[in-house]
Amino acid sequence: xxxxxxxxxxxxxxxxSVVVGTTKPQQMISGQPTMGGNMLYVQDPTFKPxxxxxxISYAALALAAIAFIFGWGTNNxxxxxxxxxxxxxxxxxxxxxxxxxxxxxxxxxxESTVESTIGLIADILIGMACILFALFFLRIHGIF
Numbered sequence: 001x002x003x004x005x006x007x008x009x010x011x012x013x014x015x016x017s018v019v020v021g022t023t024k025p026q027q028m029i030s031g032q033p034t035m036g037g038n039m040l041y042v043q044d045p046t047f048k049p050x051x052x053x054x055x056i057s058y059a060a061l062a063l064a065a066i067a068f069i070f071g072w073g074t075n076n077x078x079x080x081x082x083x084x085x086x087x088x089x090x091x092x093x094x095x096x097x098x099x100x101x102x103x104x105x106x107x108x109x110x111e112s113t114v115e116s117t118i119g120l121i122a123d124i125l126i127g128m129a130c131i132l133f134a135l136f137f138l139r140i141h142g143i144f
Contacts, residue, residue, distance in 0.1 A: 047105055053098035060091030078141050086134035092127030096120050 064087035071080010096119075103116035 045109075047102055049098070049101045049105070053094045053101065057091040057094035057098065060087050060094055064088040064091060078137065079143060082134050082138040082141065082143065084134075085130045085137065089127045089130030089134060092123045092130060096123035096127060099123060 064084045067087055068080045068084035071077055071083065074080075099116045099120035103113040103120060106113045106116060
């Protein structure tokens, strides 16, 4: 140590090196710091309603296809088409119920419900058109 204060500019001294800790080379670790050894991953919850109206609507659409094929195979295409359209409309209404429960779930989570609402409206409009067409079609042929 010198007796002169460090702010005097007369003397130019080399700065002293001060080592704190160990002089061993340090290992560089990259990534996220963790506390402890366990890391918890939280996944976003998925929409799994009970009952699942989407699966029930798939069954209704499959029955619509079977009704159309059965009507076509028995040479009753008009009746098969009428039943196909009515079951297709029921399937779309069940899909609309799925979108309705999904929109409620999304609203509870604070998510956007635009896509579910558009799907709901489209399913209701197309489903109503199918059911009305089926009623008209079956009414013409004296079934309903």
